[in-house]
Amino acid sequence: MSKSYTELTEILVKGDGILNLAPTWVPRPFNRPGNRLRLHPDDTYAMVMKLGAIVELWFSSVTRVETEGATKHEGMSFVNVDGDPGHTVLFDEFVKELGPELYGRSLHEKYGTWPMYSKFYDYNEPLFHHVHHTPEACAKVGVIPKHEHYFFPKQYNNHLGTRPTTFFGFDPSVTREEVMERLAGHEERNTKILELSRAFQVELGTGWYTPAGVVHAPGSLCTYEPQWNSDVMALWENVVGSGEIFGRDWLYGYLPEGREDDLDAVMDAIDWGMNTIPNYRETYFRPNVAEQSGDGWAQKWICYGNEYVAAKELTVEPGVTAEVSDVTAYGCLVVQGRGKIGSFTAESPTLIRYGQLTADEFYVSYDRANEGVTVVNESPVEPLVILKHFAAYGSGAPEKQI
Numbered sequence: 333m334s335k336s337y338t339e340l341t342e343i344l345v346k347g348d349g350i351l352n353l354a355p356t357w358v359p360r361p362f363n364r365p366g367n368r369l370r371l372h373p374d375d376t377y378a379m380v381m382k383l384g385a386i387v388e389l390w391f392s393s394v395t396r397v398e399t400e401g402a403t404k405h406e407g408m409s410f411v412n413v414d415g416d417p418g419h420t421v422l423f424d425e426f427v428k429e430l431g432p433e434l435y436g437r438s439l440h441e442k443y444g445t446w447p448m449y450s451k452f453y454d455y456n457e458p459l460f461h462h463v464h465h466t467p468e469a470c471a472k473v474g475v476i477p478k479h480e481h482y483f484f485p486k487q488y489n490n491h492l493g494t495r496p497t498t499f500f501g502f503d504p505s506v507t508r509e510e511v512m513e514r515l516a517g518h519e520e521r522n523t524k525i526l527e528l529s530r531a532f533q534v535e536l537g538t539g540w541y542t543p544a545g546v547v548h549a550p551g552s553l554c555t556y557e558p559q560w561n562s563d564v565m566a567l568w569e570n571v572v573g574s575g576e577i578f579g580r581d582w583l584y585g586y587l588p589e590g591r592e593d594d595l596d597a598v599m600d601a602i603d604w605g606m607n608t609i610p611n612y613r614e615t616y617f618r619p620n621v622a623e624q625s626g627d628g629w630a631q632k633w634i635c636y637g638n639e640y641v642a643a644k645e646l647t648v649e650p651g652v653t654a655e656v657s658d659v660t661a662y663g664c665l666v667v668q669g670r671g672k673i674g675s676f677t678a679e680s681p682t683l684i685r686y687g688q689l690t691a692d693e694f695y696v697s698y699d700r701a702n703e704g705v706t707v708v709n710e711s712p713v714e715p716l717v718i719l720k721h722f723a724a725y726g727s728g729a730p731e732k733q734i
Contacts, residue, residue, distance in 0.1 A: 335421055335429075340421070340425060340426050341430065344426070347674070349703075350700055352411065353410065353411055353423060353694065354410045354693075355688070355689075356390040356391070356393060356410070357386045358386065358390055358397055358406065359379045359384045359386045360387050360388065361382070363387065363456070363574060364385070364574065366454040366456040366553075367454070368490060369452055370683060371386055372685045378686035379686075380401065387454050387455055388452060389452045390449060390451045391450040391452075391663050392663025392695050392721065393409045393451075394424040395561045396408055397563055399563075408422060409424075417687055417688070417689055434446070434661065435660075435697070435698055435723075436661050436726065437698075439726065443725075448559060448721065448722075449559065450641075450665075450721035451557050451559070452555065452557070454488075454554040456494060457494050457573065458498075458552045458574070459549055460568075460576070460578065461499060461548065461549040461569035462548065462566060462567045462568060463565065463568060464478035464544045464565050465565075465586055465602075469586070469601040470562075475586060476564065478562035478563065478565065479640040480558070480560070481635040482498075482550070482555050483538070483557075484534055484538065484553050484556070486537055487667040487680070488554040489554050492551075494552050494573075495551055496552055497531040497532060498540070499530065499548060500532065500540075501606065503529065503530050504608045504609070508604060511528060512595060512599060514528065515568065515599075518570050518580060518583055519580055522570065522571040525568055525569050525570075526549060529547070530612070538619055538634075539635050540617055541635070541637055541638050541732070543603075543638065544560075545601075545603035545606055546602070547568055547602055584598060615732075618636060621633040621636065626654055629646070629648040629649065629656070631646045631647075635729075636724075637732025639725065641722070642723070642724045642727045643720060643721045647717050648715065650711050653708045656704060656705055658727075659726065660701060660702075661696060661701055662696050662721060662722045663720070665718065667717050667719055668680050669709060669714045669715055669717060670709075671711065671716045673707055673718075674700070674706060677691045678691055678716070
């Protein structure tokens with residue numbers, strides 16, 4: 333049942349400007365689970381079987397999954413209001429009703445909503461070579477482009493899957509005609525599109541920015557992915573290394589009316605220049621950048637250098653209390669340790685049952701972020717590590733000079 337503005341405000345005030353979010357599990361009908369999300373192994377297929385295994389966990393999301401057959405609110409976050417899983421409230425209600433009181437006036441004036449979310453995706457096999465259409469291509473069909481940023485947390489990568497390398501775009505020597513020739517055989521043969529691409533070995537604790545319009549095949553790690561509010565994509569690889577086969581509908585997705593079978597329209601959905609840029613690593617690789625620190629704690633930028641999304645990693649040493657301010661609202665996830673975030677108990681879970689609430693995910697409102705959050709590490713031995721995801725606009729994230 334929907335809550336009123338007054339009721340939602342009371343919940344936010346009760347948490348002193350912080351919301352505790354419930355786990356948002358997402359199944360997918362492809363690939364195999366990496367089993368690194370800390371979900372109980374008996375619950376891997378706890379959602380509708382035809383939707384596949386649970387392989388993703390979404391954070392601070394007002395975005396619905398685009399998978400065929402998904403439920404009405406699948407992919408959208410819910411707020412834990414009283415410790416009862418049956419009483420959770422849709423996070424989107426807070427966003428729509430409270431607006432700038434929740435996420436800040438500058439974001440509201442620019443976007444009219446909380447414009448991003450983050451996720452863990454956790455596949456044991458590498459993902460297919462695929463693309464999220466350019467903003468220009470998305471505008472033609474009335475959808476939102478999906479700009480995304482990868483970060484590879486050590487705490488959620490006890491194994492690296494079958495291929496910890498990620499392919500981006502195409503080798504600079506490759507021509508548009510060569511790619512089109514491969515795609516033209518999508519229904520007749522294995523196009524082996526990765527033969528034209530280029531791969532980079534993934535380094536834990538670092539990241540990559542992947543703008544909409546770049547074809548990419550992510551490696552087999554559990555990946556933290558701040559991204560824009562979209563789930564739009566098309567698959568360019570028809571036979572994946574895992575043995576999966578994808579038909580024409582996956583390739584010809586989100587195309588303008590009248591061009592549903594047009595291979596030129598498929599090619600127009602990417603940015604050819606970005607895909608073949610010679611200095612790809614120099615342009616899009618993101619090492620950590622120190623942001624602020626205090627006695628026994630430090631915070632660094634882990635996702636930055638774009639106009640859409642950003643993220644930080646906060647580490648608080650054992651027994652330390654830190655007062656940490658940020659200039660805008662953010663979602664966050666505890667990936668290691670235990671303690672307090674504001675008045676909330678905060679702990680990284682060991683094993684989660686499907687439908688169970690957790691104390692690892694939070695949303696910090698604009699005013700609370702600016703005033704500062706008290707973070708307490710209650711462990712005598714283990715660091716408390718928190719990942720924070722932001723909309724880049726107004727976050728103060730550093731620019732990446734190309």
